[in-house]
Amino acid sequence: MSAQPTIYLVTGGGRGIGFSLVQALSTRPNTVVYAGVRSFPPGADSDLGRLAAQSPTVVLPIKLTSGSIEDNHAAAAAIKGKFGMLHCVIACAGVSSGLSSVLSATPSQMRSDFETNSISPLVLFQALAPLLLATHAASPGSASPKFVAISSQRGQITDCMAYTFDSYGCSKAALNYLIKKMDVEHPQIISFPIHPGSVKTEMGHAGVAALSVKLEDIGGISAEESAAGILSVIDKATKESQGGRFCTWEGEQLPF
Ligand SMILES: NC(=O)c1ccc[n+]([C@@H]2O[C@H](COP(=O)([O-])OP(=O)(O)OC[C@H]3O[C@@H](n4cnc5c(N)ncnc54)[C@H](OP(=O)(O)O)[C@@H]3O)[C@@H](O)[C@H]2O)c1
Incomplete structure (x- = not known):
């Protein structure tokens, strides 16, 4: 009988950092990775569609529109029916409605960023x-299950003067609070937010373009590098070392 696989779920699994996480996890032995996507099924000519076709028992695309109670509970029921358990969730789906100021931020920008970045992980x-x-x-003595959120340094309150105001930063600050409370309320689960770096993805490029900067000029990293760092932090994380704490993809601890 083969050993129980380690089961992951990554939201935003169709592109960007989320896809790189799925791709990296798919190379691990005895691992199954659910890739949450809102546009389901992924196209046969998409990165995720190709990866799932190559590794159909390892990479399992699943419909997951952030914040949809129906989708989230249907995904949970499907995973429960197949495996009965889940070892690690990486909440990666995110949006940014762009830079603004306290005076110019619109309620719709605030709602959009909070909806996907703060409320959906809840x-x-x-x-x-x-x-x-x-x-x-099932195995109380083994490594604890994990719920990890891809946050952002822009959500820091301690060092927030390093960045201009935006609704995105507000939503990530709320996310950090939420994840810390999850960690406190659930001693059996290791929960923490992580900053993935300045990453060369659609969101990463758009974010710095608004500041007339290029990611290449400020040490931007690839989605693959970011994913490798994030997974290394997740692999090492214990309740004591990382639960309820904020860090970078390189494991550097950050103040909230
Ligand atoms: N890139 C950076 O430099 C950077 C820095 C700090 C933090 N982050 C964080 O890293 C995470 C991933 O960002 P990224 O750079 O990979 O961005 P990205 O390339 O723009 O990808 C965003 C992902 O989120 C998904 N998504 C957005 N809204 C969704 C919704 N309502 N339902 C389901 N999925 C949704 C997208 O799916 P679709 O394909 O369906 O749109 C896509 O897979 C985000 O949480 C972001 O805030 C990124």
Whole structure:
């Protein structure tokens, strides 16, 4: 009988950092990775469509529109039916409605960023926590299940003067608070937010273009590098070392 696989779920798994996380996880032995996408099924000619076709028992695309209670609970039911448990969730889907100021930020910018970046990870956790807790209950002495959120340094309050105001930063600050509270309320689950670096993705390029800067000129990293760093931090994380703490993809601890 083969050993129980380690089961991951990555949201925003169709492109950017999320896809690189799925791709890196798919190379690990005895691992299954659910790739959450809102546009389901992924096209046969998309990166995720090709990867899932190459590794159909390892990479499992799943419909997951951020914040949709229906999608999140349907995904949880599908994973429960197949495996009964889940070892690690990486909440990566995110949006940025662009730079603004306290005076110019519109309620719709604030709502959009909070909806995807702050509220959706809450909906995700509420749907999937029973599966993470089932993992812990099945082997309480083993590594604890994990719920990791891809946050941003722009959500720091301590060092917020390093950045201009934007609704995105507000939404990531709210996310950090939420994840820290998850960690406190659920001793069986290791929860923490992580900054992925300045990453050469659609969002990364758009974010610095607004400042007339190029990621290449400020040490921007590839999505593959970011994903490798994030997974290394996740692999090493224990409740004591990382639970409820904020760090970078390189494992450097950050103040909230
Ligand atoms: N790139 C950076 O420099 C950087 C820096 C700090 C933090 N981050 C964070 O890293 C995470 C990934 O960003 P990225 O750079 O990879 O951005 P990206 O390339 O723009 O990808 C964003 C991902 O989020 C998904 N998404 C957005 N809204 C969604 C929704 N309502 N439902 C489901 N999926 C949704 C997108 O899916 P679709 O393909 O369906 O649109 C896509 O997979 C985000 O949380 C971002 O805030 C990025």
